[in-house]
Amino acid sequence: xxxxxxxxxxxxxxxxxxxxxxxxxxxxxxxxxxxxxxxxxxxxxxxxxxxxxxxxxxxxxxxxxxxxxxxxxxxxxxxxxxxxxxxxxxxxxxxxxxxxxxxxxxxxxxxxxxxxxxxxxxxxxxxxxxxxxxxxxxxxxxxxxxxxxxxxxxxxxxxxxxxxxxxxxxxxxxxxxxxxxxxxxxxxxxxxxxx
Amino acid sequence: xxxxxxxxxxxxxxxxxxxxxxxxxxxxxxxxxxxxxxxxxxxxxxxxxxxxxxxxxxxxxxxxxxxxxxxxxxxxxxxxxxxxxxxxxxxxxxxxxxxxxxxxxxxxxxxxxxxxxxxxxxxxxxxxxxxxxxxxxxxxxxxxxxxxxxxxxxxxxxxxxxxxxxxxxxxxxxxxxx
Numbered sequence: 001x002x003x004x005x006x007x008x009x010x011x012x013x014x015x016x017x018x019x020x021x022x023x024x025x026x027x028x029x030x031x032x033x034x035x036x037x038x039x040x041x042x043x044x045x046x047x048x049x050x051x052x053x054x055x056x057x058x059x060x061x062x063x064x065x066x067x068x069x070x071x072x073x074x075x076x077x078x079x080x081x082x083x084x085x086x087x088x089x090x091x092x093x094x095x096x097x098x099x100x101x102x103x104x105x106x107x108x109x110x111x112x113x114x115x116x117x118x119x120x121x122x123x124x125x126x127x128x129x130x131x132x133x134x135x136x137x138x139x140x141x142x143x144x145x146x147x148x149x150x151x152x153x154x155x156x157x158x159x160x161x162x163x164x165x166x167x168x169x170x171x172x173x174x175x176x177x178x179x180x181x182x183x184x185x186x187x188x189x190x191x192x193x194x195x
Numbered sequence: 196x197x198x199x200x201x202x203x204x205x206x207x208x209x210x211x212x213x214x215x216x217x218x219x220x221x222x223x224x225x226x227x228x229x230x231x232x233x234x235x236x237x238x239x240x241x242x243x244x245x246x247x248x249x250x251x252x253x254x255x256x257x258x259x260x261x262x263x264x265x266x267x268x269x270x271x272x273x274x275x276x277x278x279x280x281x282x283x284x285x286x287x288x289x290x291x292x293x294x295x296x297x298x299x300x301x302x303x304x305x306x307x308x309x310x311x312x313x314x315x316x317x318x319x320x321x322x323x324x325x326x327x328x329x330x331x332x333x334x335x336x337x338x339x340x341x342x343x344x345x346x347x348x349x350x351x352x353x354x355x356x357x358x359x360x361x362x363x364x365x366x367x368x369x370x371x372x373x
Contacts, residue, residue: 027261047264052287055257062261062269065222065245070265086250087257094247180291181354184264193266 008146010104010166011039014075016143017102017150022071024153025063025191029056029076031111033104037075038176044190050178054084057101061091064099064159067191071098071153078105078119085128091159092133100153100160101129102140106168114168129161138162207365208233210340211298215244215270218347222247222262222269224255230300230366231272238272252277253284260293268351271297275319275360276312285326285356292354296346297328298361305364320360328356334365 014036018026026046028034033056034048047063049056060074081088081103091099107120119125126139135158138149149162177183188194212234215223223238224247225231238246249255252273259269273281278299288295302309303316315322323330329349333342339361346357 049287051290052257052284054253055260055284055287058254058257059261059264061247062222062258062263062267063265064261065247066262066265066267084254084257087254089250090247090254090258094245180287184291184293187264188266191265193264 007106007141007165007167008143010036010106010169011171012143013104013146013164013166015040016146017073017075020150022154025067025070025072027056027060027063027072027074029053029074029080031077032170033075033077033080034176035171035173036104039171039174042176044186046176047183047187048176048178050180053080054087056080057084057087057091060099060101061087061094061096064096065094068096068098070191072100073153074099074101076101076103077110078103078107078117078125079109081125082118082123088129088132088134088161092129095133095135095159097157097159100149100156100162102149102162102164104164104166106166108168110168110170114170124163126161126163129163134159134161136160140164206233207336207339209237211343212237214340214344214347216241218344218351219268220270220347221245221267222258223272224249224258224269225272226250226252226255226274226277228272228274228300230274230361231298234272234298252280255297256281256284256288256293256295259295260287260291263293268294270347271295273297273299275299275301275303275316278319278322278358279315282322282326285328288356289327293356294350294354295328295356296343296350297356297358298343299358300361300366301363303363305362307363316363323358326356328358330358330360332360332362334362336365339365
């Protein structure tokens, strides 16, 4: 992967996004971004998707609408985002100001054998988001750009979209709990949605 | 904006909307559908409800999962063809035990003109039941509100997935030649 080794390391990238997380709520997609989030440390305010490929951004939308006083970050991969591409159109219409979406784009399907994804050939997710109505988009190719995006999550006035160029590598898996009902209930309790 | 005037004070669509309000539904995901047109319009006009148009029905299951994570109740409006789009996403609903109520207007059954609607319409109920969704059929307007209320109750009381199928005969088959 010498050709793209100027890209960010995914584990370093997730640490930067979460290092000042404060009250931030996190949704991750199937599957590498779920392991990335777990590598920073499990947290009850993380909702990890272990399935439902294509759902991450929409889970973030429903959550952001339900909790306008909280900031919601979705971190997912290019393959997961491609499976829910229509959700960018849906979110582009709603654009809650407390939602931010970061797509870790390595142009590969890391969980299935590193097959090339559509972003390796032709598709630019940033352009898709812009065409879907996102008003603030970030093409992140280095740490400085990532910190600029991360610093903006707390004071954004519209839904943010960042395409984060990461290296196509496979760091060791760090697996969070995979009991969906447990993940749901502890999340709701952590934010006061359930007694 | 559609025309909301009606001469029938007991329109079943209005009764369903009143049930959604009583159940404190705050997010309504929908894929536009003629049978749901009035319900969609009522939802869009209500300041307490966020009506979210979807590009495809499975987005709605994810939307309502997020809503519930945040403490809000939601409902989905779709046509029977959309049920097929939801199958994989129903795995999340079941695994996480998210409460879910889908209001499904039926196509491909009573006096259907378009044969392309028939394969999904004739298996909507079986497909949902295969995915462990509790299915309730409504054939008569006077049963609609009560059935939706019952589905919402069992969904939110038990963290269960439910669907209410509104029959094509009740809705009235789409008129193709005017």
